[in-house]
Amino acid sequence: MGSEGNSGALQSLRGNVLLRFIPLCSLGFAIVTGGLESAGRGLCPVRGIRGEAGSEGGGRGSRPGGVCGRVGMWCRGRERHAGSSRALCGPALLLVLVFQGLPSVYSSIHQDPNGLKVVGSTNLPVKVYVRLNHNSPRILCVTNRLRNLEMIDPIFQWHGPGGHLVTENSSVKITPTGTLLFRNFKHEMSGVYTCSLVFKPTTEQEGKSYLMKYIIYAFSDPSFYYEFTVRYHSTSCNNIHNISFGKNLLRGLSKLVSELTCEVSLRKSECHHVKMQRGGMQNEIFFTFTVSSLDAEKSKSACQNTLCDVSRRLRKAKDLIEHYFSQQVEVIGKRKGLLPETYYIEGTLQLVWVKHCLPGYGINALLHPDCPNCCGR
Structure with a gap:
């Protein structure tokens, strides 16, 4: 598999991500589970697959770490135990399954919205529930992984149901770092919001672009x-x-x-x-x-x-x-x-x-399974 294909198909395993490895010896699978952020890097320097260090082939000088090191050690251990260099871990038998999590859900139901920060995802929309006539949580235009990166010349652009969002008005505020905040949230503000982020990792590299989607709902307490x-x-x-x-x-x-x-x-x-x-x-x-x-x-x-x-x-x-x-x-x-x-x-x-519930609102656990006791629209 080429590095370009790996970059588009697999997700980066860097960042504050909790990974869990479950070797299923009888099937020869190494299952990797965890909430993964989108990016453009490969998965493992094992059997010629591109690794985190950016080296190809897992040859001399490359140092597999994180997922790669653990999978590699598990494979080598199985090889020594089985007495065969291809037992369970050959290219035809080693499968790495990456499970993506369900859409993230954030709400200000039991929390102070001023202290809650919502990060985005480039894979699936993030649901946000905002209490009617209250301020929203701080909605960031970054993923969990991008929060830890240095960005050069970042450009943040927000779009909502009514089109492009201006930097600040009576009900919406967008900070210089791309954080979106609603004031006195109304039901007509509900809808799909997207944020595009463009930046350069270094001055010599080309710019990278990311698109994050949020579904924002208004709710009231019954x-x-x-x-x-x-x-x-x-x-x-x-x-x-x-x-x-x-x-x-x-x-x-x-x-x-x-x-x-x-x-x-x-x-x-x-x-x-x-x-x-x-x-x-x-x-x-x-x-x-x-x-x-x-x-x-x-x-x-x-x-x-x-x-x-x-x-x-x-x-x-x-x-x-x-x-x-x-x-x-x-x-x-x-x-x-x-x-x-x-x-x-x-x-x-x-x-x-x-x-x-208020007129026009109702409790519907099927429509809002993430907020089953909320009065939503």
Whole structure:
């Protein structure tokens, strides 16, 4: 295989790359796995294949290192053990398989985007998830290998869904070193972005060019809330006290969860005539409430410590509400004489955990497997 063919077909093994060698002796394979960056060098000075040192043939004076040294030592060891110079390691039997990794995925879901840096790849597009109305991570116009190289007269050019990106405007910033940063990311900024890099390794060499592709998605965090329904017995659906009773019930439930920085809202209230099993007709009021976390802007005081966890606070609110209605059952059971006009019907409380996305966004693990709990478009 010529050096030119090797340069185009194989990837460089230099840089900060973790390599793993798995010799499969029975098959005569040396499998090399790892995340590899694109470049234009050969793989091994073994049996005439170009190596990292740039020498051909692996002859005298060349020094195989890295992958080459390890594969060579393994082959020589197998040769001595087998007593044959071609056992397992002859040109017809030695196969080196290079497995490329899947597309890289970066997101600012659980990290500070200002401290996260994204490197590109010339092989596969890199996915980047940016929280809606927040700054993006720093998206670099280099691969992991190119970050460690000296570049002479580098030229960086970014293109997005709308065409060429200018150096800086109100929503986009491109640094002199080619780093792309979005400010206050909007959903219309989502799309495919490419960066072209041209530079000279030395003043005497020709310029080299690289093209990196990024797929950038906007996402938002889902809001969580509980929806619960309860049923109350009423003397009549036309009773004027039904409205005031609903308001008082809402006021009491809201006060119950206020210390958790949560709020209760009345979604709907309906009165129906219900035919009882093996019994007569009775009037029942169907209440539907939601209990949700107050936004930081709406709450008068900032929550502290673990109370800032939305899920934790909502679970505590759920426990308080369940205890509230179980107490009502106990009070009615101990009551002597006539029952009140309106009272809670035991066993009718039902609570459902709900995830909610902004309009136009949805949770789709098939469309966004790398961000299965995100509200994406």
